[in-house]
Amino acid sequence: xxxxxxxxxxxxQGNDNNCNSYVFAGVLKEGKHVVVDPGHLITPxxxxxxxxxxxxxxxxxGLDGSDVGLVLLTHSHPDHSESAIIFRNEFHSLVAIHEADxxxxxxxxxxxxxxxxxxxxxxRGSTVAxxxxxxxxxxxxxxVTIYWPERRVLIAxxxxxxxxTGRADLPGGDARILGKTIRRLGELDIEHLLCGHAYGHxxxxxxxxxxxxxxxxxxxxxY
Amino acid sequence: MVEEERIKSALEIAMExxxxxxxxxxxxIAEQKEKQxxxxxxxxxxxxxxxxxxxxxxxxELNKHTDQRxxxxxxxxxxxxxxxxxxxDPEITARxxxxxxxxALGKTSLIEKAGEEFRAVLREFELEIRTQLQGIESLVLxxxxxSGSAVRCNPAVNEPWLEKLGKIRQSHEPxxxxxxxxxxxxxxxxxx
Numbered sequence: 001x002x003x004x005x006x007x008x009x010x011x012x013q014g015n016d017n018n019c020n021s022y023v024f025a026g027v028l029k030e031g032k033h034v035v036v037d038p039g040h041l042i043t044p045x046x047x048x049x050x051x052x053x054x055x056x057x058x059x060x061x062g063l064d065g066s067d068v069g070l071v072l073l074t075h076s077h078p079d080h081s082e083s084a085i086i087f088r089n090e091f092h093s094l095v096a097i098h099e100a101d102x103x104x105x106x107x108x109x110x111x112x113x114x115x116x117x118x119x120x121x122x123x124r125g126s127t128v129a130x131x132x133x134x135x136x137x138x139x140x141x142x143x144v145t146i147y148w149p150e151r152r153v154l155i156a157x158x159x160x161x162x163x164x165t166g167r168a169d170l171p172g173g174d175a176r177i178l179g180k181t182i183r184r185l186g187e188l189d190i191e192h193l194l195c196g197h198a199y200g201h202x203x204x205x206x207x208x209x210x211x212x213x214x215x216x217x218x219x220x221x222x223y
Numbered sequence: 224m225v226e227e228e229r230i231k232s233a234l235e236i237a238m239e240x241x242x243x244x245x246x247x248x249x250x251x252i253a254e255q256k257e258k259q260x261x262x263x264x265x266x267x268x269x270x271x272x273x274x275x276x277x278x279x280x281x282x283x284e285l286n287k288h289t290d291q292r293x294x295x296x297x298x299x300x301x302x303x304x305x306x307x308x309x310x311x312d313p314e315i316t317a318r319x320x321x322x323x324x325x326x327a328l329g330k331t332s333l334i335e336k337a338g339e340e341f342r343a344v345l346r347e348f349e350l351e352i353r354t355q356l357q358g359i360e361s362l363v364l365x366x367x368x369x370s371g372s373a374v375r376c377n378p379a380v381n382e383p384w385l386e387k388l389g390k391i392r393q394s395h396e397p398x399x400x401x402x403x404x405x406x407x408x409x410x411x412x413x414x415x
Contacts, residue, residue: 028367028368028369029366029367029368032367069367070367070369094363094367096374099377102377111380112377112380113363113376113377113380113381114363114364114374114375114376114377115374115375115376115377116373116374116375117372117373117374117375118373119371119372119373119374120371120372120373121369121371121373121374122369122370122371123368123369124368124369124370125368126368130371131373132373133373
């Protein structure tokens with residue numbers, strides 16, 4: 001689903017748990033794409049072919065999975081990262097994750113070619129000039145969020161959902177740190193808040209007021 | 224009268240065979256002792272390097288072997304020398320040098336010299352890695368057309384880099400091997 005120029009969203013619509021995926025199309029050299037959080041290969045309970053669904057969705061938008069040059073992972077949990085292993089092995093995509101989440105990613109067989117730090121990620125000669133990577137711990141120690149300042153888009157991973165937050169009770173999670181992260185992200189100028197899951201809502205919150213209302217709701221309820 | 228033939232016991236047969244063997248030479252005896260007591264020293268050094276025992280405890284344990292102290296000590300010294308490696312944890316190599324200094328009493332200058340030489344080899348090795356690593360950024364990021372402060376290559380999974388690292392290590396290894404062998408030779412000659 002095309003959300004903005006060069007930017008596509010693939011909200012998970014299956015029955016099992018899996019993440020929403022996002023694609024920056026043609027921003028790399030030779031027109032290759034960047035996928036954010038490709039999700040599970042196959043979901044664990046209902047055995048839904050989630051990676052296949054992502055590739056089919058991309059195909060419908062004229063994007064070929066074999067043209068994915070880079071996979072950005074917001075964090076290491078398999079419902080976000082498992083398919084990255086296939087992208088790397090089959091399509092020779094490079095995989096990027098924060099160093100603090102790399103050990104957990106390696107436990108499911110993942111290899112990180114690039115470590116993500118807080119800072120800028122620039123695409124030379126692309127319509128998407130640069131992204132800002134924020135280290136956003138709390139859900140996991142090495143969770144990152146991806147901000148596109150030009151279009152005021154925040155890919156929030158599992159920090160924040162529609163009227164809810166990511167879990168902080170999983171290994172490496174910390175509710176207090178997650179609260180800090182959410183307060184910090186709430187200060188950004190956001191037009192499109194793109195959540196890591198479609199929990200009771202597609203997880204794509206558009207409009208500054210809607211986004212701010214969501215942050216206020218979470219602050220009042222949780223922090 | 225013909226001596227009565229009787230069936231020999233297994234013990235008797237074994238004893239007969241042993242008595243037929245040639246006497247052990249002093250070299251054979253020394254070699255056997257080295258095989259027997261050398262690993263004792265190596266195991267002690269292993270425990271010391273892992274942090275299970277301190278230098279004092281290592282020294283105390285070695286001194287318990289009054290009869291074979293020299294062989295046990297040499298086993299420990301060999302193991303400590305082997306741990307002077309390029310890709311070893313710096314804390315382990317520092318520990319190995321401290322251990323060598325403790326075992327080789329009175330050879331402090333020898334150990335210090337070896338330590339300095341080892342650190343010099345290590346510095347050159349690390350400098351070469353740093354220089355070569357700068358190239359890997361362009362090797363990985365350039366083909367994608369990406370850059371920025373948020374992206375840092377992980378050389379540990381980069382096949383061309385791992386190949387290159389192996390070659391760099393190989394180029395420094397002969398000097399290090401010479402250093403280890405020299406140190407071991409000198410410590411043995413001085414009877415530590």
